[in-house]
Amino acid sequence: xxxxxxxxxxxxxxxxxxxxxxxxxxxxxxxxxxxxxxxxxxxxxxxxxxxxxxxxxxxxxxxxxxxxxxxxxxxxxxxxxxxxxxxxxxxxxxxxxxxxxxxxxxxxxxxxxxxxxxxxxxxxxxxxxxxxxxxxxxxxxxxxxxxxxxxxxxxxxxxxxxxxxxxxxxxxxxxxxxxxxxxxxxxxxxxxxxxxxxxxxxxxxxxxxxxxxxxxxxxxxxxxxxxxxxxxxxxxxxxxxxxxxxxxxxxxxxxx
Amino acid sequence: xxxxxxxxxxxxxxxxxxxxxxxxxxxxxxxxxxxxxxxxxxxxxxxxxxxxxxxxxxxxxxxxxxxxxxxxxxxxxxxxxxxxxxxxxxxxxxxxxxxxxxxxxxxxxxxxxxxxxxxxxxxxxxxxxxxxxxxxxxxxxxxxxxxxxxxxxxxxxxxxxxxxxxxxxxxxxxxxxxxxxxxxxxxxxxxxxxxxxxxxxxxxxxxxxxxxxxxxxxxxxxxxxxxxxxxxxxxxxxxxxxxxxxxxxxxxxxxxxxxxxxxxxxxxxxxxxxxxxxxxxxxxxxxxxxxxxxxx
Numbered sequence: 001x002x003x004x005x006x007x008x009x010x011x012x013x014x015x016x017x018x019x020x021x022x023x024x025x026x027x028x029x030x031x032x033x034x035x036x037x038x039x040x041x042x043x044x045x046x047x048x049x050x051x052x053x054x055x056x057x058x059x060x061x062x063x064x065x066x067x068x069x070x071x072x073x074x075x076x077x078x079x080x081x082x083x084x085x086x087x088x089x090x091x092x093x094x095x096x097x098x099x100x101x102x103x104x105x106x107x108x109x110x111x112x113x114x115x116x117x118x119x120x121x122x123x124x125x126x127x128x129x130x131x132x133x134x135x136x137x138x139x140x141x142x143x144x145x146x147x148x149x150x151x152x153x154x155x156x157x158x159x160x161x162x163x164x165x166x167x168x169x170x171x172x173x174x175x176x177x178x179x180x181x182x183x184x185x186x187x188x189x190x191x192x193x194x195x196x197x198x199x200x201x202x203x204x205x206x207x208x209x210x211x212x213x214x215x216x217x218x219x220x221x222x223x224x225x226x227x228x229x230x231x232x233x234x235x236x237x238x239x240x241x242x243x244x245x246x247x248x249x250x251x252x253x254x255x256x
Numbered sequence: 257x258x259x260x261x262x263x264x265x266x267x268x269x270x271x272x273x274x275x276x277x278x279x280x281x282x283x284x285x286x287x288x289x290x291x292x293x294x295x296x297x298x299x300x301x302x303x304x305x306x307x308x309x310x311x312x313x314x315x316x317x318x319x320x321x322x323x324x325x326x327x328x329x330x331x332x333x334x335x336x337x338x339x340x341x342x343x344x345x346x347x348x349x350x351x352x353x354x355x356x357x358x359x360x361x362x363x364x365x366x367x368x369x370x371x372x373x374x375x376x377x378x379x380x381x382x383x384x385x386x387x388x389x390x391x392x393x394x395x396x397x398x399x400x401x402x403x404x405x406x407x408x409x410x411x412x413x414x415x416x417x418x419x420x421x422x423x424x425x426x427x428x429x430x431x432x433x434x435x436x437x438x439x440x441x442x443x444x445x446x447x448x449x450x451x452x453x454x455x456x457x458x459x460x461x462x463x464x465x466x467x468x469x470x471x472x473x474x475x476x477x478x479x480x481x482x483x484x485x486x487x488x489x490x491x492x493x494x495x496x497x498x499x500x501x502x503x504x505x506x507x508x509x510x511x512x513x514x515x516x517x518x519x520x521x522x523x524x525x526x527x528x529x530x531x532x533x534x535x536x537x538x539x540x541x542x543x544x545x546x547x548x549x550x551x552x
Contacts, residue, residue, distance in 0.1 A: 110469075112489035112497045117507060120517050122468030122488035129442035130474055134450065149426070149435060150469040150488075157439050171426045171435040171466075180428060181350070196347045196431045205347070207432050250443050254404070256397065256436035 003192035006199075007174055009166035010145045011108075016222075017077075018046055018061025018104040021144060024223035025230070026050035030059060035086060039119060042083030043074045044107070047090045049099070053231045058094035060087045060155060061104035064145070077146075078111035081124035084154050088128050091135055100138040100234045103155040108173065110151030125154040132157035133253070134246050138237035140230065142212070143167040143199075159237055159249050162210040163199040169207070170197035206255070291315055307524040316481045316524055318461060320363070321370045321387035324420055328528055329374030329383060336372040338405055343367065343398045345429070352429040355391065363389035367398045368423070371406040373415070377532035379539070382410040384419045386467075393423035395466055396430045400437025403471060407444035416454040416535050421472040424490075425465015438470035445474045454538040456531065459486050459509065459518065477534060478518045479527075480509035486518075 001009075009015070022030050029051035035041040047060040064077030071077075087103075094101045110121055132139060141158040147169030163169065178184055178191040196202070199211045212229075215221045237245065288297045294313035303310070307327060308317040319327075325334055345352040360366060368390040374383050384406050386393045403419070410417045426434040448455060457475035461484035468488050472478075480486060487494075487507040495502060505511050512518045522530050 112494045117487050118515055123473040123517055125469040126473040129439050129470055130446045133443040133446045150466055153435055153438060171431055172428050177428055194349055253439040253443055256433055256440055
C-alpha cells in the first residue's frame with residue numbers, strides 16, 4: 001500500500017467513526033455530556049462518561065458523521081474552539097474524579113472560518129496542549145481515521161498514542177503540501193509520501209506507541225480486542241503515581 | 257570662458273550627475289523605502305530613527321530578530337543561548353537542505369529563533385525572538401528545542417520569559433516532528449507557569465498556525481504590535497474554505513483586542529518601557545516584603 005492508499009482509506013466514507021467505537025466498546029453505558037459552558041455545544045466533538053470493564057472512564061471523540069446529513073451536522077469533524085473547550089472541560093472533570101481519558105481522533109483539521117477565528121481557535125488549541133501536559137490522570141489517544149495537524153494534536157497530548165493501521169497523522173494535508181511545494185494540489189500522492197504520515201512511518205519516528213491491525217471484518221473483531229487493550233493500558237497507567245505520570249508525559253514529548 | 261560660467265551652460269543628464277557626484281555623496285535609490293501600506297517613500301535613516309515604523313501611517317515594518325534584540329535589551333546585556341544549533345532533514349523531505357541553506361544566507365542566522373538572556377531597563381529576563389527572514393519564522397525541531405530550553409533555563413533560574421513571535425506556523429518540511437514542537441513547547445511553558453513565573457508574549461506581524469496554537473497564546477500577558485496579522489488559519493485558507501471575502505481588519509491585533517484575546521496593542525517605541533514595567537510589577541522580591549509604612 002502506498003502512503004496515498006492509506007490517505008484514501010483513512011478518509012473512506014464507510015470507515016467506522018468515533019460514534020461506532022463508542023457504541024461498540026462502551027455500549028449503553030455511555031452517557032453523553034454537552035457544551036463548553038462558555039459559548040455552545042460543538043457537535044464535531046462528542047464526549048461523555050462510560051464504563052469500561054466496570055470502571056468509569058471519560059470518552060472524547062472527534063466525530064465526522066456517518067452519512068451526509070450527520071456529516072453536515074457535525075461539520076465534517078472539524079471542531080470550532082468550543083469543541084476543544086468542551087473536550088478540556090471533560091478532561092478536567094476526569095482529573096477531578098480520578099478516571100482515565102480516552103480520545104478518538106478523526107478530523108481533517110480544526111475548522112478554518114470566521115467564527116472559529118473570532119472565538120480564538122489558536123488559543124483554544126494552545127490551552128489544551130498546555131493543560132493536557134499536566135492533567136493528573138491517564139490519557140490515551142487513538143487515531144481512527146484522519147489526524148489533521150493542530151486540530152488532532154489538541155486531543156493527543158497523551159501518555160500513549162495509538163493508530164489504526166490505515167489512519168494518518170500529519171502536520172498539513174497532502175493537498176496543502178502539494179500546492180505549497182509544487183503549486184499543484186493534484187500531486188497529492190507524491191506529497192503523501194514526503195510527509196511520512198502513515199502509521200508505519202510514525203511508529204518508526206517514535207511518534208506513536210502502537211499500531212492497531214485492521215481485520216478484514218473490521219466490525220466484528222476490532223472492537224473487542226481494542227476494548228481489552230484499552231482496559232489493560234488504563235490499569236497499568238492508573239497504578240502510576242500522578243506526579244510520575246505527568247513527568248513521563250512531559251518526557252514523552254520532550255524527546256522530539 | 258572662465259570657470260564660474262560653467263553653471264550657466266546647459267548640461268545633459270550624465271554631466272549633471274558627474275558634477276553632483278563630485279560635491280555630494282552618492283545616495284543610492286535603495287535608501288528610499290516605500291511603505292507597503294501608505295505607499296509613501298521614507299528615507300531609510302528616518303525609518304531607523306523611528307524604530308522602523310512608517311512616520312506617515314504608523315505601519316510597523318517587519319524587522320530582523322537581531323535588530324529586535326538590540327531594540328529591546330540593554331546594551332551589551334544579551335547573552336545568546338544555543339546559537340550553534342542547526343536543523344537536519346530527519347524525514348528526507350525533498351529540497352529541505354536547499355531551503356535551509358538559502359534561509360541561512362538570506363537571514364544570516366542559523367534558525368528561525370534567537371534565544372538568550374538579557375536585561376530590559378535593568379530587569380533580568382530570558383528572551384526569545386523569532387525571525388521572519390528565516391523560512392517565514394516556521395517552527396522546526398530546532399526552533400521548538402531552543403524555545404523549550406529557554407523556558408527550562410528560566411524555570412531553573414526563576415526568570416521571566418519574553419517571546420516576540422512571528423511565524424507562518426509549523427514547518428511542513430519536518431512533517432509530524434514539527435507538530436510535536438507545539439506540544440513540547442507548551443509543556444515547557446506549563447512548567448514555567450506552574451513555578452509561578454511570568455511569561456509575556458509579543459505577537460508581531462504575522463503570527464499564525466502552529467505558533468498561534470501553542471506558545472504564542474500561552475502568555476500570562478499577551479501584547480501585540482499595531483495592525484499585526486494574528487490568527488490560526490491564514491486569511492487565504494479561510495477565504496478558500498468559506499468561499500467569501502473576509503471583513504476588513506479581520507485577524508488584526510486590534511480585532512483580537514476587541515474579541516478579548518490579547519491584553520494590549522503596544523507601539524514599538526513604547527515596547528521596551530512597557531515590558532520593563534510589567535516585569536517590575538512581577539518581581540518576586542517585592543511580593544513578600546512589607547515596607548515600614550505598611551506595618552501596623
